[in-house]
Amino acid sequence: MLDPAKLRADFPILTRRIHDKPLTYLDSAATAQKPSAMLEAMDHFYRNHYGSVRRGIYTLSEEATGMYEAARETVAEFIGADSSEEIVFTKNATEAINLVAYSWGRSNLRKGDAIVLTEMEHHANLIPWYILAKEKGLELRFAKVTDGGRLDMMDFEKKLKGAKLVCVTHVSNVLGTINPVAEITKLAHEAGAKVLVDGAQAAPNLPLDMCELEADWYVFSGHKLYGPTGIGVLRTHAPVYEAMQPFLSGGEMINEVGLGDVTFAEPPATFEAGTMPAAEAIGLAVAIDYLNKLGMDSVREHEQAVTEYALEKLSAIEGVKIYGSKKAEDRVGLVSFTVDGIHPHDLASLLDQDGVAIRSGHHCAQPLHQKLGVPATARASFSVFTTTDDIDRLATSIKAAQKTFSEPVKA
Numbered sequence: 001m002l003d004p005a006k007l008r009a010d011f012p013i014l015t016r017r018i019h020d021k022p023l024t025y026l027d028s029a030a031t032a033q034k035p036s037a038m039l040e041a042m043d044h045f046y047r048n049h050y051g052s053v054r055r056g057i058y059t060l061s062e063e064a065t066g067m068y069e070a071a072r073e074t075v076a077e078f079i080g081a082d083s084s085e086e087i088v089f090t091k092n093a094t095e096a097i098n099l100v101a102y103s104w105g106r107s108n109l110r111k112g113d114a115i116v117l118t119e120m121e122h123h124a125n126l127i128p129w130y131i132l133a134k135e136k137g138l139e140l141r142f143a144k145v146t147d148g149g150r151l152d153m154m155d156f157e158k159k160l161k162g163a164k165l166v167c168v169t170h171v172s173n174v175l176g177t178i179n180p181v182a183e184i185t186k187l188a189h190e191a192g193a194k195v196l197v198d199g200a201q202a203a204p205n206l207p208l209d210m211c212e213l214e215a216d217w218y219v220f221s222g223h224k225l226y227g228p229t230g231i232g233v234l235r236t237h238a239p240v241y242e243a244m245q246p247f248l249s250g251g252e253m254i255n256e257v258g259l260g261d262v263t264f265a266e267p268p269a270t271f272e273a274g275t276m277p278a279a280e281a282i283g284l285a286v287a288i289d290y291l292n293k294l295g296m297d298s299v300r301e302h303e304q305a306v307t308e309y310a311l312e313k314l315s316a317i318e319g320v321k322i323y324g325s326k327k328a329e330d331r332v333g334l335v336s337f338t339v340d341g342i343h344p345h346d347l348a349s350l351l352d353q354d355g356v357a358i359r360s361g362h363h364c365a366q367p368l369h370q371k372l373g374v375p376a377t378a379r380a381s382f383s384v385f386t387t388t389d390d391i392d393r394l395a396t397s398i399k400a401a402q403k404t405f406s407e408p409v410k411a
Protein backbone atom coordinates (compact mmCIF):
# COMPACT_ATOMS: atom_id res chain seq x y z
CA MET A 1 0.00 0.00 0.00
CA LEU A 2 1.37 3.43 -0.84
CA ASP A 3 2.19 5.98 1.83
CA PRO A 4 0.30 9.21 1.01
CA ALA A 5 1.99 11.22 3.76
CA LYS A 6 5.39 10.40 2.28
CA LEU A 7 4.23 11.21 -1.27
CA ARG A 8 3.27 14.72 -0.23
CA ALA A 9 6.92 15.70 -0.48
CA ASP A 10 6.73 15.00 -4.24
CA PHE A 11 4.15 17.76 -4.78
CA PRO A 12 5.68 21.22 -4.21
CA ILE A 13 2.33 23.04 -4.14
CA LEU A 14 1.40 21.23 -0.93
CA THR A 15 3.72 23.53 1.01
CA ARG A 16 1.40 26.45 0.11
CA ARG A 17 -0.60 28.09 2.84
CA ILE A 18 -4.10 29.33 2.02
CA HIS A 19 -5.53 32.00 4.34
CA ASP A 20 -2.62 31.13 6.61
CA LYS A 21 -3.73 27.48 6.86
CA PRO A 22 -2.03 24.44 5.33
CA LEU A 23 -3.50 23.53 1.95
CA THR A 24 -5.91 20.58 1.99
CA TYR A 25 -6.34 19.87 -1.71
CA LEU A 26 -9.52 17.88 -2.39
CA ASP A 27 -10.20 18.77 -6.01
CA SER A 28 -8.12 16.25 -7.95
CA ALA A 29 -11.12 15.16 -10.03
CA ALA A 30 -11.16 18.68 -11.52
CA THR A 31 -7.40 18.75 -11.98
CA ALA A 32 -4.57 16.94 -10.23
CA GLN A 33 -1.56 18.65 -8.64
CA LYS A 34 1.83 18.10 -10.21
CA PRO A 35 4.79 16.03 -8.95
CA SER A 36 8.25 17.68 -9.09
CA ALA A 37 9.48 14.98 -11.48
CA MET A 38 6.96 16.13 -14.07
CA LEU A 39 7.74 19.83 -13.60
CA GLU A 40 11.48 19.15 -13.83
CA ALA A 41 11.13 16.99 -16.94
CA MET A 42 9.29 19.73 -18.83
CA ASP A 43 11.84 22.31 -17.69
CA HIS A 44 14.69 19.98 -18.69
CA PHE A 45 13.15 19.45 -22.13
CA TYR A 46 12.80 23.19 -22.79
CA ARG A 47 16.33 23.92 -21.49
CA ASN A 48 18.16 21.06 -23.21
CA HIS A 49 16.28 19.35 -26.02
CA TYR A 50 13.71 21.81 -27.35
CA GLY A 51 13.18 21.88 -31.12
CA SER A 52 10.39 21.50 -33.65
CA VAL A 53 8.87 18.01 -33.63
CA ARG A 54 8.97 16.26 -37.04
CA ARG A 55 10.04 19.44 -38.84
CA GLY A 56 13.82 19.34 -38.79
CA ILE A 57 16.77 17.07 -39.44
CA TYR A 58 19.04 18.88 -36.98
CA THR A 59 19.92 17.32 -33.62
CA LEU A 60 17.48 19.24 -31.40
CA SER A 61 14.54 18.59 -33.69
CA GLU A 62 15.37 14.89 -33.82
CA GLU A 63 15.78 14.71 -30.04
CA ALA A 64 12.42 16.46 -29.53
CA THR A 65 10.74 14.14 -32.06
CA GLY A 66 12.25 11.08 -30.35
CA MET A 67 11.06 12.22 -26.92
CA TYR A 68 7.56 13.01 -28.23
CA GLU A 69 7.26 9.57 -29.83
CA ALA A 70 8.66 7.89 -26.70
CA ALA A 71 5.90 9.64 -24.74
CA ARG A 72 3.36 8.05 -27.10
CA GLU A 73 4.88 4.62 -26.33
CA THR A 74 4.61 5.28 -22.58
CA VAL A 75 0.92 6.19 -22.92
CA ALA A 76 0.22 3.12 -25.05
CA GLU A 77 1.85 0.79 -22.50
CA PHE A 78 0.08 2.49 -19.58
CA ILE A 79 -3.37 1.76 -20.99
CA GLY A 80 -2.58 -1.62 -22.50
CA ALA A 81 -2.91 -0.51 -26.14
CA ASP A 82 -1.42 -2.82 -28.76
CA SER A 83 0.88 -0.19 -30.23
CA SER A 84 1.77 3.49 -30.00
CA GLU A 85 0.07 4.01 -33.38
CA GLU A 86 -3.20 3.68 -31.50
CA ILE A 87 -2.48 6.86 -29.54
CA VAL A 88 -3.52 10.27 -30.87
CA PHE A 89 -2.45 13.26 -28.78
CA THR A 90 -5.15 15.91 -28.41
CA LYS A 91 -5.54 19.00 -26.22
CA ASN A 92 -7.72 17.21 -23.66
CA ALA A 93 -10.58 14.71 -23.35
CA THR A 94 -13.04 17.30 -24.64
CA GLU A 95 -11.09 17.78 -27.86
CA ALA A 96 -10.74 14.01 -28.28
CA ILE A 97 -14.53 13.55 -28.08
CA ASN A 98 -15.08 16.40 -30.53
CA LEU A 99 -12.53 14.76 -32.83
CA VAL A 100 -14.56 11.55 -32.89
CA ALA A 101 -17.85 13.42 -33.36
CA TYR A 102 -16.47 15.29 -36.36
CA SER A 103 -14.15 12.78 -37.95
CA TRP A 104 -16.27 9.64 -37.51
CA GLY A 105 -19.75 10.85 -36.55
CA ARG A 106 -20.10 13.36 -39.35
CA SER A 107 -19.22 10.91 -42.09
CA ASN A 108 -20.74 7.70 -40.69
CA LEU A 109 -24.03 8.75 -39.09
CA ARG A 110 -27.11 9.51 -41.17
CA LYS A 111 -30.50 11.11 -40.51
CA GLY A 112 -32.52 9.01 -38.06
CA ASP A 113 -29.50 7.10 -36.66
CA ALA A 114 -29.52 6.76 -32.86
CA ILE A 115 -26.79 7.51 -30.32
CA VAL A 116 -27.08 6.09 -26.79
CA LEU A 117 -25.74 8.38 -24.06
CA THR A 118 -26.37 8.14 -20.33
CA GLU A 119 -27.88 10.45 -17.74
CA MET A 120 -24.52 10.60 -15.97
CA GLU A 121 -22.41 12.10 -18.78
CA HIS A 122 -20.16 15.13 -18.38
CA HIS A 123 -21.09 17.95 -20.78
CA ALA A 124 -17.92 17.08 -22.73
CA ASN A 125 -19.62 13.82 -23.75
CA LEU A 126 -23.00 15.42 -24.42
CA ILE A 127 -22.63 18.70 -26.28
CA PRO A 128 -20.61 17.43 -29.28
CA TRP A 129 -23.37 14.84 -29.82
CA TYR A 130 -26.17 17.42 -29.34
CA ILE A 131 -24.56 19.59 -32.03
CA LEU A 132 -24.09 16.66 -34.40
CA ALA A 133 -27.65 15.41 -33.75
CA LYS A 134 -29.05 18.83 -34.63
CA GLU A 135 -26.95 19.08 -37.77
CA LYS A 136 -27.75 15.58 -39.07
CA GLY A 137 -31.16 14.80 -37.58
CA LEU A 138 -29.93 12.05 -35.23
CA GLU A 139 -31.88 10.52 -32.37
CA LEU A 140 -30.37 10.82 -28.87
CA ARG A 141 -31.31 8.23 -26.26
CA PHE A 142 -30.33 8.50 -22.59
CA ALA A 143 -29.80 5.35 -20.52
CA LYS A 144 -31.09 5.89 -16.99
CA VAL A 145 -29.20 6.08 -13.72
CA THR A 146 -30.74 4.12 -10.84
CA ASP A 147 -31.56 5.65 -7.46
CA GLY A 148 -28.44 3.90 -6.16
CA GLY A 149 -26.30 5.84 -8.64
CA ARG A 150 -25.55 2.99 -11.06
CA LEU A 151 -26.18 2.76 -14.76
CA ASP A 152 -29.49 0.96 -15.32
CA MET A 153 -28.25 -1.87 -17.55
CA MET A 154 -31.78 -3.09 -18.38
CA ASP A 155 -32.66 0.36 -19.64
CA PHE A 156 -29.32 0.56 -21.48
CA GLU A 157 -30.03 -2.69 -23.31
CA LYS A 158 -33.49 -1.44 -24.28
CA LYS A 159 -32.08 1.84 -25.61
CA LEU A 160 -29.30 0.01 -27.48
CA LYS A 161 -31.64 -1.67 -29.98
CA GLY A 162 -30.87 -0.38 -33.46
CA ALA A 163 -28.40 2.27 -32.21
CA LYS A 164 -25.26 3.10 -34.21
CA LEU A 165 -23.13 4.58 -31.42
CA VAL A 166 -22.80 4.42 -27.63
CA CYS A 167 -21.03 7.22 -25.75
CA VAL A 168 -20.54 6.43 -22.10
CA THR A 169 -18.37 7.59 -19.25
CA HIS A 170 -16.16 4.97 -17.60
CA VAL A 171 -16.55 6.76 -14.25
CA SER A 172 -19.09 9.42 -13.25
CA ASN A 173 -17.42 12.66 -12.17
CA VAL A 174 -20.32 13.32 -9.77
CA LEU A 175 -21.26 9.92 -8.35
CA GLY A 176 -17.88 8.26 -8.71
CA THR A 177 -19.71 5.22 -10.15
CA ILE A 178 -17.53 2.83 -12.14
CA ASN A 179 -19.49 1.64 -15.17
CA PRO A 180 -19.12 -1.93 -16.49
CA VAL A 181 -17.40 -0.81 -19.67
CA ALA A 182 -16.31 -4.25 -20.90
CA GLU A 183 -19.92 -5.48 -20.65
CA ILE A 184 -21.22 -2.31 -22.34
CA THR A 185 -18.82 -2.62 -25.30
CA LYS A 186 -19.66 -6.31 -25.68
CA LEU A 187 -23.42 -5.63 -25.76
CA ALA A 188 -22.97 -2.64 -28.07
CA HIS A 189 -20.78 -4.54 -30.53
CA GLU A 190 -23.25 -7.44 -30.58
CA ALA A 191 -25.94 -4.88 -31.41
CA GLY A 192 -23.78 -3.42 -34.20
CA ALA A 193 -22.95 -0.14 -32.45
CA LYS A 194 -19.56 1.51 -31.99
CA VAL A 195 -18.52 2.66 -28.52
CA LEU A 196 -16.77 5.78 -27.26
CA VAL A 197 -15.67 5.67 -23.63
CA ASP A 198 -14.91 8.85 -21.69
CA GLY A 199 -12.08 7.80 -19.40
CA ALA A 200 -11.34 11.25 -17.94
CA GLN A 201 -12.09 10.12 -14.36
CA ALA A 202 -10.99 6.51 -14.81
CA ALA A 203 -7.44 6.95 -16.11
CA PRO A 204 -6.09 8.55 -12.90
CA ASN A 205 -7.74 5.98 -10.63
CA LEU A 206 -8.00 2.54 -12.24
CA PRO A 207 -5.60 0.15 -13.94
CA LEU A 208 -6.63 0.20 -17.61
CA ASP A 209 -6.40 -2.46 -20.29
CA MET A 210 -7.64 -1.43 -23.72
CA CYS A 211 -7.65 -5.04 -24.94
CA GLU A 212 -10.06 -5.98 -22.18
CA LEU A 213 -12.35 -2.95 -22.54
CA GLU A 214 -12.51 -3.16 -26.35
CA ALA A 215 -13.87 0.36 -26.81
CA ASP A 216 -13.60 1.78 -30.31
CA TRP A 217 -12.44 5.08 -28.84
CA TYR A 218 -11.16 5.74 -25.33
CA VAL A 219 -10.34 9.30 -24.27
CA PHE A 220 -8.77 11.04 -21.27
CA SER A 221 -6.98 14.22 -20.19
CA GLY A 222 -3.37 14.53 -19.05
CA HIS A 223 -4.00 17.18 -16.40
CA LYS A 224 -6.18 14.87 -14.27
CA LEU A 225 -3.44 12.25 -14.44
CA TYR A 226 -0.81 14.41 -12.64
CA GLY A 227 0.41 15.61 -16.06
CA PRO A 228 0.30 19.11 -17.56
CA THR A 229 -2.65 20.91 -19.11
CA GLY A 230 -2.85 21.04 -22.91
CA ILE A 231 -2.46 17.31 -23.54
CA GLY A 232 -5.11 14.64 -23.92
CA VAL A 233 -5.32 11.18 -25.39
CA LEU A 234 -7.55 9.46 -27.90
CA ARG A 235 -6.96 5.74 -28.25
CA THR A 236 -8.42 4.00 -31.26
CA HIS A 237 -7.15 1.40 -33.71
CA ALA A 238 -6.67 0.43 -37.34
CA PRO A 239 -10.12 -0.77 -38.44
CA VAL A 240 -11.74 2.28 -36.86
CA TYR A 241 -9.13 4.71 -38.24
CA GLU A 242 -10.17 3.65 -41.74
CA ALA A 243 -13.63 5.11 -41.27
CA MET A 244 -12.38 8.41 -39.79
CA GLN A 245 -11.92 11.61 -41.79
CA PRO A 246 -9.41 14.29 -40.70
CA PHE A 247 -10.61 16.68 -37.99
CA LEU A 248 -8.26 19.66 -37.68
CA SER A 249 -6.18 20.10 -40.82
CA GLY A 250 -3.00 21.87 -41.87
CA GLY A 251 0.69 21.15 -41.39
CA GLU A 252 2.03 17.73 -40.36
CA MET A 253 -1.12 15.71 -41.09
CA ILE A 254 -0.41 15.45 -44.82
CA ASN A 255 1.46 13.15 -47.14
CA GLU A 256 1.55 15.38 -50.23
CA VAL A 257 -0.06 18.68 -51.09
CA GLY A 258 -0.53 20.21 -54.54
CA LEU A 259 -2.45 23.25 -55.70
CA GLY A 260 -5.93 22.16 -54.74
CA ASP A 261 -5.29 18.54 -53.75
CA VAL A 262 -3.92 16.68 -50.75
CA THR A 263 -3.19 13.16 -49.58
CA PHE A 264 -3.09 12.56 -45.86
CA ALA A 265 -0.44 11.09 -43.56
CA GLU A 266 -1.09 7.72 -41.91
CA PRO A 267 -2.73 7.77 -38.44
CA PRO A 268 -2.08 8.87 -35.80
CA ALA A 269 -0.40 11.80 -37.65
CA THR A 270 -3.62 12.40 -39.66
CA PHE A 271 -5.21 13.61 -36.43
CA GLU A 272 -2.34 15.74 -35.12
CA ALA A 273 -2.36 18.88 -37.26
CA GLY A 274 0.02 21.73 -36.50
CA THR A 275 2.93 22.05 -34.05
CA MET A 276 2.73 19.26 -31.48
CA PRO A 277 2.42 19.81 -27.71
CA ALA A 278 5.82 18.15 -27.21
CA ALA A 279 6.66 19.40 -23.70
CA GLU A 280 3.15 18.47 -22.57
CA ALA A 281 3.39 14.94 -24.00
CA ILE A 282 6.79 14.49 -22.33
CA GLY A 283 5.37 15.83 -19.04
CA LEU A 284 2.46 13.41 -19.31
CA ALA A 285 4.84 10.48 -19.89
CA VAL A 286 6.80 11.39 -16.76
CA ALA A 287 3.58 11.68 -14.74
CA ILE A 288 2.70 8.19 -16.00
CA ASP A 289 6.16 6.93 -14.99
CA TYR A 290 5.44 8.35 -11.54
CA LEU A 291 2.14 6.42 -11.35
CA ASN A 292 3.77 3.28 -12.75
CA LYS A 293 6.32 3.37 -9.93
CA LEU A 294 3.49 3.53 -7.39
CA GLY A 295 1.56 0.86 -9.30
CA MET A 296 -2.01 1.50 -10.42
CA ASP A 297 -3.26 -1.35 -8.22
CA SER A 298 -1.82 0.45 -5.19
CA VAL A 299 -3.28 3.77 -6.35
CA ARG A 300 -6.71 2.14 -6.60
CA GLU A 301 -6.32 0.43 -3.23
CA HIS A 302 -5.31 3.69 -1.55
CA GLU A 303 -8.16 5.71 -3.07
CA GLN A 304 -10.66 3.06 -2.04
CA ALA A 305 -9.40 3.21 1.54
CA VAL A 306 -9.62 7.04 1.60
CA THR A 307 -13.07 6.95 -0.01
CA GLU A 308 -14.31 4.46 2.58
CA TYR A 309 -13.00 6.70 5.36
CA ALA A 310 -14.58 9.79 3.75
CA LEU A 311 -17.95 8.07 3.27
CA GLU A 312 -17.92 7.06 6.93
CA LYS A 313 -16.85 10.50 8.23
CA LEU A 314 -19.26 12.49 6.07
CA SER A 315 -22.26 10.24 6.73
CA ALA A 316 -21.69 10.71 10.45
CA ILE A 317 -22.35 14.46 10.14
CA GLU A 318 -26.01 15.31 10.60
CA GLY A 319 -27.45 17.21 7.64
CA VAL A 320 -24.95 15.84 5.12
CA LYS A 321 -26.41 13.94 2.18
CA ILE A 322 -24.09 11.82 0.04
CA TYR A 323 -24.92 11.05 -3.61
CA GLY A 324 -24.22 7.70 -5.26
CA SER A 325 -23.30 4.33 -3.85
CA LYS A 326 -22.30 4.13 -0.20
CA LYS A 327 -19.84 1.35 -1.00
CA ALA A 328 -16.25 2.44 -1.72
CA GLU A 329 -15.66 -0.49 -4.08
CA ASP A 330 -18.37 0.80 -6.45
CA ARG A 331 -16.64 4.11 -6.95
CA VAL A 332 -13.40 6.00 -7.43
CA GLY A 333 -11.96 8.54 -5.01
CA LEU A 334 -14.58 11.26 -5.07
CA VAL A 335 -17.64 12.02 -2.97
CA SER A 336 -20.38 14.51 -3.89
CA PHE A 337 -22.60 15.74 -1.11
CA THR A 338 -24.89 18.52 0.07
CA VAL A 339 -25.23 20.05 3.52
CA ASP A 340 -28.74 21.06 4.64
CA GLY A 341 -29.28 24.80 4.56
CA ILE A 342 -25.92 25.69 2.97
CA HIS A 343 -25.49 26.27 -0.74
CA PRO A 344 -22.48 24.29 -2.04
CA HIS A 345 -20.82 27.55 -3.21
CA ASP A 346 -21.16 29.05 0.28
CA LEU A 347 -19.80 25.84 1.75
CA ALA A 348 -16.82 25.80 -0.63
CA SER A 349 -16.01 29.39 0.15
CA LEU A 350 -16.19 28.81 3.91
CA LEU A 351 -14.01 25.70 3.57
CA ASP A 352 -11.50 27.73 1.58
CA GLN A 353 -11.05 29.95 4.64
CA ASP A 354 -9.76 26.80 6.36
CA GLY A 355 -7.45 26.01 3.44
CA VAL A 356 -9.73 23.19 2.24
CA ALA A 357 -10.18 23.20 -1.56
CA ILE A 358 -13.30 21.39 -2.82
CA ARG A 359 -15.40 21.80 -5.97
CA SER A 360 -18.94 23.13 -5.88
CA GLY A 361 -21.57 23.54 -8.60
CA HIS A 362 -22.99 21.22 -11.24
CA HIS A 363 -19.55 19.84 -12.20
CA CYS A 364 -20.46 20.12 -15.91
CA ALA A 365 -23.16 17.50 -15.39
CA GLN A 366 -26.38 19.48 -15.30
CA PRO A 367 -28.68 16.69 -16.57
CA LEU A 368 -27.47 14.43 -13.75
CA HIS A 369 -28.05 17.17 -11.17
CA GLN A 370 -31.58 17.67 -12.57
CA LYS A 371 -32.12 13.95 -12.01
CA LEU A 372 -30.73 14.19 -8.47
CA GLY A 373 -33.11 17.10 -7.84
CA VAL A 374 -30.46 19.61 -6.82
CA PRO A 375 -28.92 22.46 -8.81
CA ALA A 376 -25.51 21.89 -7.32
CA THR A 377 -23.46 19.66 -5.03
CA ALA A 378 -20.14 19.94 -3.20
CA ARG A 379 -17.48 17.43 -4.24
CA ALA A 380 -14.37 16.28 -2.43
CA SER A 381 -11.98 14.26 -4.56
CA PHE A 382 -8.84 12.44 -3.61
CA SER A 383 -5.43 11.61 -4.96
CA VAL A 384 -2.32 9.62 -4.16
CA PHE A 385 -1.32 12.14 -1.47
CA THR A 386 -4.70 12.37 0.30
CA THR A 387 -4.48 11.29 3.94
CA THR A 388 -7.13 10.56 6.55
CA ASP A 389 -6.00 13.83 8.19
CA ASP A 390 -7.19 15.65 5.07
CA ILE A 391 -10.61 14.01 5.45
CA ASP A 392 -10.69 14.91 9.16
CA ARG A 393 -9.96 18.55 8.26
CA LEU A 394 -12.78 18.43 5.68
CA ALA A 395 -15.22 17.08 8.28
CA THR A 396 -14.17 19.63 10.92
CA SER A 397 -14.51 22.45 8.42
CA ILE A 398 -18.01 21.30 7.35
CA LYS A 399 -19.10 21.24 11.00
CA ALA A 400 -17.69 24.76 11.50
CA ALA A 401 -19.64 25.93 8.41
CA GLN A 402 -22.83 24.43 9.86
CA LYS A 403 -22.18 26.33 13.09
CA THR A 404 -21.63 29.59 11.18
CA PHE A 405 -24.90 29.12 9.32
CA SER A 406 -26.84 28.28 12.47
CA GLU A 407 -25.73 31.43 14.29
CA PRO A 408 -28.13 34.41 14.13
CA VAL A 409 -26.93 37.17 11.79
CA LYS A 410 -25.70 40.12 13.87
CA ALA A 411 -27.32 43.46 13.00
Ligand SMILES: Cc1ncc(COP(=O)(O)O)c(C=O)c1O
Nearest residue numbers: 092093094122124173200201221
Ligand atom coordinates in the same frame (compact mmCIF):
# COMPACT_ATOMS: atom_id res chain seq x y z
C1 LIG B 1 -16.04 12.57 -16.84
C2 LIG B 1 -15.37 13.73 -17.50
N1 LIG B 1 -15.33 13.77 -18.84
C3 LIG B 1 -14.72 14.76 -19.51
C4 LIG B 1 -14.12 15.80 -18.84
C5 LIG B 1 -13.49 16.89 -19.63
O1 LIG B 1 -12.12 16.97 -19.37
P1 LIG B 1 -11.29 18.17 -20.00
O2 LIG B 1 -11.94 19.42 -19.52
O3 LIG B 1 -9.93 17.98 -19.46
O4 LIG B 1 -11.38 18.03 -21.47
C6 LIG B 1 -14.15 15.82 -17.44
C7 LIG B 1 -13.55 16.95 -16.69
O5 LIG B 1 -13.92 17.26 -15.60
C8 LIG B 1 -14.78 14.76 -16.75
O6 LIG B 1 -14.83 14.71 -15.42
